[in-house]
Amino acid sequence: MEAARPSGVDEATEVPPLSVVALDDDDDFRQYIRTVLEGQGHEVRTVATPDELFAACEGRLPDVVLLDMKMGRYSGEQVLIEIRHRWAKLCVIVVTGHPSMEQMRQTFKQDVFDYLAKPFSLEDLKSTLRQAVRRLGLGQRPQDRLRQELGRQIRVARTAKGWTLKELSDACGVSVSQLSSIERGAHLPSMESLVGIAGALGESPSAWLSAAGF
Numbered sequence: 001m002e003a004a005r006p007s008g009v010d011e012a013t014e015v016p017p018l019s020v021v022a023l024d025d026d027d028d029f030r031q032y033i034r035t036v037l038e039g040q041g042h043e044v045r046t047v048a049t050p051d052e053l054f055a056a057c058e059g060r061l062p063d064v065v066l067l068d069m070k071m072g073r074y075s076g077e078q079v080l081i082e083i084r085h086r087w088a089k090l091c092v093i094v095v096t097g098h099p100s101m102e103q104m105r106q107t108f109k110q111d112v113f114d115y116l117a118k119p120f121s122l123e124d125l126k127s128t129l130r131q132a133v134r135r136l137g138l139g140q141r142p143q144d145r146l147r148q149e150l151g152r153q154i155r156v157a158r159t160a161k162g163w164t165l166k167e168l169s170d171a172c173g174v175s176v177s178q179l180s181s182i183e184r185g186a187h188l189p190s191m192e193s194l195v196g197i198a199g200a201l202g203e204s205p206s207a208w209l210s211a212a213g214f
Contacts, residue, residue, distance in 0.1 A: 012025040016139035021045045023053045024095070026076065029118075031206040033066065036122060050079045059087065063138040064129070069096040084111065086135075091132050095120075148185035148211035150194070155183040167189050183186035 006153050020042050030046035036204045037044045042097045045062070047053045053065070065083065076096070083090060092111075093176065096120040113136070114128045132138050137145040156169050165178030165183075181187040184199075198205040 001104075015040070015126065016131050018064055018129065018133075018139050019044045019045075019060070020064045020066060021053060021056045021062045022048060022095075023047050023050065023071075023079065024066070025049075025071040026068070033171040036125070040126070050074055050082070053079065054082070054086070057090070061090065063086065064091045064093060064132060066093050066095050069094055081113070091136055091138060093128055093132070099116075112192040143188065146209075146212045146214060147188045149184045150189065150208055151185040152207075153203070153208040153211060154179075154197055154201070157203050161201060163201075168197070168200060172196040 016165075020037055022030060022037075022044065024030050024033070024046070025048055027048070030048070034044045034046050043057050049055055054066075057065070058148075067076055067083075069080075076094070080092065080094075083092060088111075091113050094112050094115045095118065096115075113132055116124060116128060119136060129138075137148060158165070164169070165176045165179050168174075170178055172193075173196055174182075174189075178187070178193070179197070182189050182193075194205050194208075198208065
């Protein structure tokens, strides 16, 4: 069964080095995933039990968790619930053999990013990580994520009002060239500019910062 793929994925998107923790009770698979991902330049920690996973994430939160759902005496569903309780925004990619539609529905309710059915190809894994990088900004510095998310939020709010950059500029006092640069994620607005832009659009700057993880 193929995992669903979001449309419009840019296959040219570069995948920066990511920190990955993989939970699987199969030692052969743990060795395989470590070899494959380290060969792609990623940092990989493999664990065999849920407690080891939680300890690894507590020690240093990864960009991605690869979670096996069928682990004998361990319940992948319960592990996922605990992950969401502790780290609501952590990117989780479920990896398992022979998933049922009901299992997929239940796990996606827990905000799983994607579902890879074993056996999957290296290209399937690379494509999923590429999507996660593009959509979630994984592997970026915090300031890079902040620039991109603020730019996106401003662009979405401006578009919703039907305003041009010129109209927003007139309303907030920030130049058109500055606004264009901010919306592209090329520059971070000053706090004064951010408050002015948000006020003109009737939005909350704190909500925008929260959406960016700050």
